[in-house]
Each structure stands twice: as structure tokens, then as C-alpha cells.
Amino acid sequence: MSPRSKTAVRRTLRAFALEIVIYAALVTGYFFAVLHFLGGWLVGLETGHIRVYAAVSILLIIGQAAVLEAITTGLMRLLRGGRSE
């Protein structure tokens, strides 16, 4: 690996370490919000309307992934001065 690549890798890893700290704080709050607001509703759906539960599950996981990807990309861009990769 060339010295320039090594510097880039080191910078990426440092940004990731900082990102993980910020991200962990966000995610902790998110856990409680999701489990508090959605937990009961999802259990009700799973027992009473299984097909709706299946569709909602897919939408939730895709939606969450899209939001998390946007957050992590935004954090990376912020921490690495405008570059996300």
C-alpha cells in the first residue's frame, strides 16, 4: 500500500472511531424510542394481522436502513471535511 493510501486509510479509521461515538449516542436514544412507541403496536400486528405485519416489517427495515445510511454518510462527510469515502 502506498504512503498516500495508508494516510487515507488512517484518516478513514479515525473518522470512523469518532463516528461510532456520535452514532452510539444517537442509537441509544433510538432504541428506547422504537421499542417504546412501536413495540406494542408491532406485537399487536403480529398476533392479529400477520400479513400487514410482514409488509410493515419490510418497510420498517428498509426505511431504517435508508435513514441510518443517510446519517452515517452525513457524519462521515462532516468528520472528513466534505468527503464521504
Added chain:
Amino acid sequence: MFFPISHAHVSPIYLVIVGFVIGVLGGFFGVGGSFIAGPALRAVGIDWNFAVGTDLAHIVGKSVVAAKRHRALGNVDLRLGLIMALGTIAGAEGGAQLIQMLKRAGNVNFVVSIVSIVIYVGISGFMIWESSKTMAQLKGRKKTTARDSKSDQSAFEHVTKAIQRWRVPPLISLPQSGVTISLWIILLVAFVGGLFSGFLGGGAGYIRMPSMVYVLGIPTHLAVGTDLFEIIISASYGTFSHAIKGNVDILIALVMNTGAAVGAQLGAISTQYFTGPKIRLAFVPLPLIGAAIVIYTMFSGHKL
């Protein structure tokens, strides 16, 4: 923490760490990672049916993150991914039927175990040989720059080219991958991947990703990204199918996905720093881990 859908007590930190590890592997290699996620969920007492279904739901989320990142890096061939998704779903159904036939014959566990060990060890052995040979060939040539690191080379290229010459219409042009190939070959590769997915469980990314490189001639970086895109569609189908059977605890999958979101980005970004043969060589332990799990299951009688 109590998860009311699967009635399981699991630490969310454990789930985030498992998600992170699988995210890194998925982002870097384009695999679903079910060979780790399934046993990891079983290890904390989650029932096998929930482990399989929840793992699939988590794979959807992780693949969305990793595929979006790979797309930003220009590593996703959407046309190829959509065609492959059709073949994979059909193959997965075929694999599930095959399992039912073997169940009726009464020797499903033995046959599936032997087939999977042969396949996993075969893939690893072949990839060690091919990637080492390719790297040895490239050693004498000028150093690869960042720009051309994605233009792939393979010691198996002559066979790939011979397959591409089999021009049975309709031919599909894949400008992003730089390949024009018969639709039937793409569907066959996807169908075989899906067949193994239905037959052996999981997403069978460790069969599909190498097949895309060696049979279709797709550059490794694009094979990784496109496989992830294809997994979103096929794993969504699998998630829906398992969810209506009551096998998905979406709350567990959502928690796992928070770790996977960071891991998948790390894995996807890391592919930039490695050439195709190096990624393929690093891929070798994954099928071997799969084989080790099957051997352990055969001899101990415990399904991990």
C-alpha cells in the same frame, strides 16, 4: 432486554455487535452473512425459526446500506441485479422443493451436509488457486493505480470468455460491467445460487458472488455491489414469506441493523483499497467457516 415477539431476553449491545460484524463482511464481500447471524442468534437462546426469519429481515436492512454505498462508488449493475433477482427467487423455490423431496426420502440432513461441505471446500480451494495465480501473474506488471483497481483480471478468464461466446439469444448488454452475455446464462447462474439458498439456507452469497466473477465475467467490485442489490430483493421475498409464518422478530432485526449500518459502510468503503484478486483471496475463509459449521453439526448433532 425483552423482545416480546420472539419472547427472548437478549442484550441489545450483543445484537449491535453481531450486526456490525456481519455488516463489515457483507459490505466487503457482498454476502448476507447468515452463516454467522443464524448461529449467533441461536447462541443467545432465540428459537431456530426466529433466528432464520429475523436474520433474513436484518440482511435486507444491511444490504440496503451496503448497496447504497456501493452504488455511490459505481459498483452496482442495476440491470444485472434485477435479472438475477428473478432467477434467484425461482431457484430458492426449487431448492425448498428439493428439501421437501429429501425429507420424504428420509435422508435430508445427510445429503444437505455432504453437498454443502463439498461445495464450500470446492469454492474455497478454487478461489485460493485462482486468486494466487492471478496475483502471481500481476506481480511482474506495473503497479495498479486507484483508477484501474476495478478493471479485474482472473487466471480463469479463458473459461469465462468461452462461456461469454455462447451467444444464445436474447443477448443482454451490461455496459456498466462491460459484458454482453446471453440472458439464459445470467438466469442459470442466479437460479443455481437461489437453488443453493433454498437448499442450504441463507442467501448463498458465497456461491453467487464467485459465480458472477468466474462465469459471467463481472469485475469483482461490481459483483460485490450487484450481489448486495440482488440480495435486497430476494431477502425481502424471504422475509415476507417467513414473517407470515410467524418467524420474524422485526424488533431484533431493527436493533441488529443499527450496528450493520456502520459495519456495511466500513466494509464497502474498504473495497476501494483492494484489487479484485485480493478481495477474492480474502473471501476464501467464508465458505470454509460454513463447512466447519456443517461438520460440527454432523458430528455433534447440535444445529448451530
